[in-house]
Amino acid sequence: MKVYSRFMESLRSSRFTVSGEIDPPKDANPAEVVEQVEALREHVVAANVTDNPIGDVIMCTLATCVIMQQHGLEPIYQATCRDRNRIALQSDVIGAAALGIRNVLALTGDHPRMGKSRDAKPVFDLDSVLLTRTLSTLRSGRNLSGEELAHAPEFHIGVGLSPGVEPIEAEIIKLEKKIEAGAEFVQTQCIYDEKVLERLREETSHLDVPILPGIAPLRSLGMAKFMLANVPGISIPDEVMRRLESSRDLKETAIDIAAELVSAAKDYGFPGVHIMPVGMHMHVGEIIERSGVR
Amino acid sequence: MIHTRHKPLEEILQMLSGATKVAVLGCGGCVAFYRTGGAAQVRELAEKLGEHLQVVSLGVSNRQCYLCREEELSGLRDAERIRKIARELEGFDRLEEVEAVLSLACGVGVQNLAGLLELPVYPAQNTLFMGRRRVEGDFDIELCVGCGDCVLGYTGGICPVTRCSKSLMNGPCGGVFNGLCEVSRATGEEIPCAWVEIYRRLKKLGRLEELRRIREPRSHAASGIPRRVKVQEGAG
Numbered sequence: 001m002k003v004y005s006r007f008m009e010s011l012r013s014s015r016f017t018v019s020g021e022i023d024p025p026k027d028a029n030p031a032e033v034v035e036q037v038e039a040l041r042e043h044v045v046a047a048n049v050t051d052n053p054i055g056d057v058i059m060c061t062l063a064t065c066v067i068m069q070q071h072g073l074e075p076i077y078q079a080t081c082r083d084r085n086r087i088a089l090q091s092d093v094i095g096a097a098a099l100g101i102r103n104v105l106a107l108t109g110d111h112p113r114m115g116k117s118r119d120a121k122p123v124f125d126l127d128s129v130l131l132t133r134t135l136s137t138l139r140s141g142r143n144l145s146g147e148e149l150a151h152a153p154e155f156h157i158g159v160g161l162s163p164g165v166e167p168i169e170a171e172i173i174k175l176e177k178k179i180e181a182g183a184e185f186v187q188t189q190c191i192y193d194e195k196v197l198e199r200l201r202e203e204t205s206h207l208d209v210p211i212l213p214g215i216a217p218l219r220s221l222g223m224a225k226f227m228l229a230n231v232p233g234i235s236i237p238d239e240v241m242r243r244l245e246s247s248r249d250l251k252e253t254a255i256d257i258a259a260e261l262v263s264a265a266k267d268y269g270f271p272g273v274h275i276m277p278v279g280m281h282m283h284v285g286e287i288i289e290r291s292g293v294r
Numbered sequence: 295m296i297h298t299r300h301k302p303l304e305e306i307l308q309m310l311s312g313a314t315k316v317a318v319l320g321c322g323g324c325v326a327f328y329r330t331g332g333a334a335q336v337r338e339l340a341e342k343l344g345e346h347l348q349v350v351s352l353g354v355s356n357r358q359c360y361l362c363r364e365e366e367l368s369g370l371r372d373a374e375r376i377r378k379i380a381r382e383l384e385g386f387d388r389l390e391e392v393e394a395v396l397s398l399a400c401g402v403g404v405q406n407l408a409g410l411l412e413l414p415v416y417p418a419q420n421t422l423f424m425g426r427r428r429v430e431g432d433f434d435i436e437l438c439v440g441c442g443d444c445v446l447g448y449t450g451g452i453c454p455v456t457r458c459s460k461s462l463m464n465g466p467c468g469g470v471f472n473g474l475c476e477v478s479r480a481t482g483e484e485i486p487c488a489w490v491e492i493y494r495r496l497k498k499l500g501r502l503e504e505l506r507r508i509r510e511p512r513s514h515a516a517s518g519i520p521r522r523v524k525v526q527e528g529a530g
Contacts, residue, residue: 081460086511108467111459113480122460129464130511144511162468170493170505174465177508189468230479232471 005102006074007046008156010272011185011210016293017272018262019076019187019212020044020284022068024059033059033067039281043288046074046103048187048274054115055082062092065101076158077101080109085125086134086144093135097153105158105187106131106178129177132159136182159183161211163191163200164233172203179209187274190216190227192236192257194264201268213265216276217254217287221245223278255283259290266293295324295426296400297434298331298419303342306396309416310343313394315350318343318418319407321399322381323357328427328434331398331419333382339398339418350391351376353383358403361410372411379410442516448504450495455512457488463509465489 003009010017020040025032040047049064065075077096079089093104108128112120126134134144141152159178165171175186191197191213204211218224221244224236240257247253258275265273277284288294310316318340325331333354340349355361361379370378373389394414397404401421408415423436441455445463455461459477466489469476475485496502 111477113477124460126511127462127464165470170466173505177464232469
């Protein structure tokens with residue numbers, strides 16, 4: 001199997017792989033991307049670019065990815081099925097590949113009703129399994145209309161996983177379908193509970209694909225409560241809530257908690273983690289250093 | 295059956311502006327069953343309209359989606375046609391005066407009636423969906439969008455095209471929250487996740503292998519509007 005990206009090269013090696021995440025700005029200022037890139041560049045091998053989460057309009061994934069490349073950070077292009085039908089999705093990822101993007105993450109996408117564009121038309125022509133298979137089809141040199149592509153796009157295909165949702169069996173069956181459809185790596189929704197890491201390990205032990213648990217630093221008690229109310233399947237242990245409650249330096253506590261989770265992920269045998277810094281881009285290096293994984 | 299909701303009176307009056315003598319016609323089909331467009335609702339609406347214009351005839355027709363063969367009506371004037379299709383009607387004698395017809399049928403009935411009459415026909419209702427009344431609650435729920443490519447045989451008899459807010463084909467999305475659709479969090483309603491229901495049903499039936507199979511993308515060629523099908527031989 002060919003390796004097209006530094007990210008995949010790292011996953012295939014014995015190194016502990018850390019991916020990050022860039023939050024595109026809602027305006028046309030590339031400096032906001034560059035700032036995040038500079039904070040992450042030395043600490044992660046690649047970083048995801050979100051696709052208008054909850055349907056709130058931000059800079060497009062493709063432009064953000066290109067700015068990242070210009071500043072030396074490898075992008076993982078997140079494609080969702082919310083706004084684009086199979087024509088637009090194929091066209092976009094072919095274009096992304098032509099611009100040198102070598103990692104694509106296939107997601108279903110949030111319903112537009114969740115955010116500020118609640119009246120927008122939900123597309124969902126494909127779903128995450130079918131988008132994954134579409135990416136595989138394109139890479140094999142054919143499009144969904146059956147036409148041959150003389151120059152097939154070269155990228156690695158990733159998928160998401162929500163490790164805390166119930167029933168977990170349905171989620172795992174869907175992951176198995178994504179792998180059958182060609183998924184080569186998995187990044188999960190954020191995890192704050194070592195028990196969830198343990199269950200994830202058990203539930204996926206039969207799957208031969210690298211899984212990177214998602215870790216997002218908890219900047220405050222308010223953020224923790226927001227996550228509990230809004231992120232499906234999330235659980236935050238009481239002890240973590242108490243530490244945030246009694247913290248004298250929230251930034252330090254957030255870094256500590258995240259670092260412990262990174263370390264736990266390594267102990268459970270995961271090949272890396274996916275850090276979603278949610279505004280704490282400047283501290284990703286510190287999280288990794290404190291975790292002792294390197 | 296077809297579920298409908300009454301239009302606001304102001305909108306109905308707006309549509310009818312210019313007409314002073316109208317006929318109000320309910321439908322003997324779904325809307326009669328659900329009591330949104332039967333005899334009692336016709337009377338109620340006629341009373342409200344009576345404050346603004348003259349309702350000279352009112353009644354209920356047979357199912358407006360299927361009234362009669364067009365040839366049965368050939369050569370007849372509108373008043374005679376209305377008499378022919380009415381199941382119960384008051385103001386027979388004044389039908390000749392009618393300037394507009396207000397129908398409480400669904401969109402199919404209104405269009406069918408409009409095609410049969412020279413008079414303008416207006417809808418008194420908004421047509422919502424095909425569904426049923428939920429036995430255990432106060433809701434009518436949509437069950438079929440008429441997608442043209444039925445998958446119920448693979449999904450334990452629960453339609454993901456209609457009942458998953460994203461019409462997904464291959465299992466629940468990561469937004470499922472305590473068995474509810476993620477849209478529930480935005481709207482405050484308790485919308486069950488169709489895929490959790492499908493998973494549970496298939497598991498109970500011992501048919502989880504249906505969930506393990508990758509389902510093809512839906513063909514929107516089968517549901518593009520406007521649709522039509524050739525009448526099959528022997529059909530009514």
